[in-house]
Amino acid sequence: MNFHGGDVYKYDKKLLDFSSNINPLGVPTSFYKALQDNINEFTKYPDIQYVQLRQNIADYLGVQSIEAVVPGNGAVELLYKAIQQSGKNRLISLKPTFSEYARAALQQHIEYVPVDAFAEEYTDVDIDKLLAAACQDSAVIICNPNNPTGTLLHKERLLQLAAGLREKGAMLIVDEAFMEFTPEYPEHSMLDQIESFENMIIVKAATKFFGMPGIRLGYAISGNKMLLQGIQESMEPWNINTAAVIAGTVIFKDEEYIADSKTWINSERPFLYTALSKIREIKIFQSAANFHLLKVKSDGMDAARLKELMLQENILIRTPDGFEGLDNTYFRLAVKDRPSNIKLMNALDFILNCKNK
């Protein structure tokens, strides 16, 4: 069973989708133009080695060699393959976190151990708790910043975790799908540590920050050549489509889009946080990502009921299905553009303060 946001397909009407965490600036115009100019590229098989794509990714990330980069059909393909190719039989994660880690463990018949290691209000993580659960046969997977809590593990925490796991002969998988949305980016990314920790692999997504999940483009980066080779060999040939290859030629150099995105998130995340903090019937948690975890505090109201009421206002929210450790009063909201955020704020206020009385 899949539990995800963004499931707008089962509703007949047009919805304002706060359930999926995508940059609302939309498709970069550089991609739009490149796609039009290169449509005949679809008539060829993509380069089976994806040399140019890997170079474009390496340049963007500041990674020295394309040998350290493996692209995938979305970050999720690489997460599955990284877990599989780690060769470990125990996958340790935070609780709550992205539900696909549990699904990957289930699919690969390995033990899944979600650890409740969060400090109060999801502001930090107790690394010792994670380390205590790990042995040589373990891989620890960290979503940083974490989905759905928005918790950003600072680099010193990750370094402590990576070193502790290395000592045990265990692995670390860091899912940085939302890292570009963090205020201090790239300060807390582990990208510059790949040579120091051979027991680490980082998985990133092009699709969220660049506003186009439909493109399907993710990349894994590691200093562990054997692991990358195993991942490469476990994938089918031509797994990345031409639209993603074309995107890779332009989006990473689209400085205007990148700057606009930073301006947007650094303005709208605090705006939404402040605005929603004023609604007494909900509790909003601090976040370093492009979404917020919230909790409804009204008597007789839960996330499922709130979702129904918000749908009447043509707004889709993310209920906690699939997030282990969250009861049914929790929900998640993406940060969108100002007019949408205001609509959301007004709808929540209306439902919780007026309609519900």
Next chain:
Amino acid sequence: MNFHGGDVYKYDKKLLDFSSNINPLGVPTSFYKALQDNINEFTKYPDIQYVQLRQNIADYLGVQSIEAVVPGNGAVELLYKAIQQSGKNRLISLKPTFSEYARAALQQHIEYVPVDAFAEEYTDVDIDKLLAAACQDSAVIICNPNNPTGTLLHKERLLQLAAGLREKGAMLIVDEAFMEFTPEYPEHSMLDQIESFENMIIVKAATKFFGMPGIRLGYAISGNKMLLQGIQESMEPWNINTAAVIAGTVIFKDEEYIADSKTWINSERPFLYTALSKIREIKIFQSAANFHLLKVKSDGMDAARLKELMLQENILIRTPDGFEGLDNTYFRLAVKDRPSNIKLMNALDFILNCKNK
């Protein structure tokens, strides 16, 4: 190691690519228009169930229910998953055939048994030989028409094979990637037999006939719901990109493109066959597909040398690397448009009859 045609990326100059078997009519204009009109679809995650895409495929194929259809990230993803989810530990194939079957068996640590079951000049297949190699733990995979020989197994042969395998409790995987190019299409497709043979799964590609391998769209069809469910569960979510989903809304209904493609292949395949038959230094085999297997008969010449010489004429041919059972005098040529076919013919004639003397 991957061995495939279409590797134009390692050459600096623009080549006429006869090494990959793609419809030369190019991207359907209906797709070009739909992509422009729907570019904002990339900002959403695709429908995780791909309901509309599966319906479009079912309608095109004349399959009753979308429950019988699983789409994939290219046909090759589905071939790997079908082999894996068959649960068999022995994969039997024709020799020579598409090299990915051997790679899939290797990746999944199952036995790979290529059987030399061809009649003389690859005109037919001895089904009893294939059946003799099969036991309950076997899956037999047939590429029909076969790559690289162009052999079309007629339906009575496939029915004999499917029934024989059913009796043994063995499986049949039919790869119909090139079926739409056959003169009698859909006469020899097994699509209308899915309800009769629960031990059978058919894999097809949208990418070859519709001239756009870069799109990555294939589909598996079976009457075996358990098998399809296993395949679905073994795949990562959102494995099909938005460009492929958009293509699915228009290409299957693009009657002009389909008609033009049939006109082209029914004219150019016999044209190329007749033309190349006249060159005494090569032997060309009959084909029902959009490519021909050939053999060079000149003393001191082999496919690798011929490839080098043809590259000087800016033409890329497919040497037999990866095709078990073919010595280094064999090569493969795609059928392209008339001007390209004439250039090919002249270049071959020049190299084999003049330059080589």
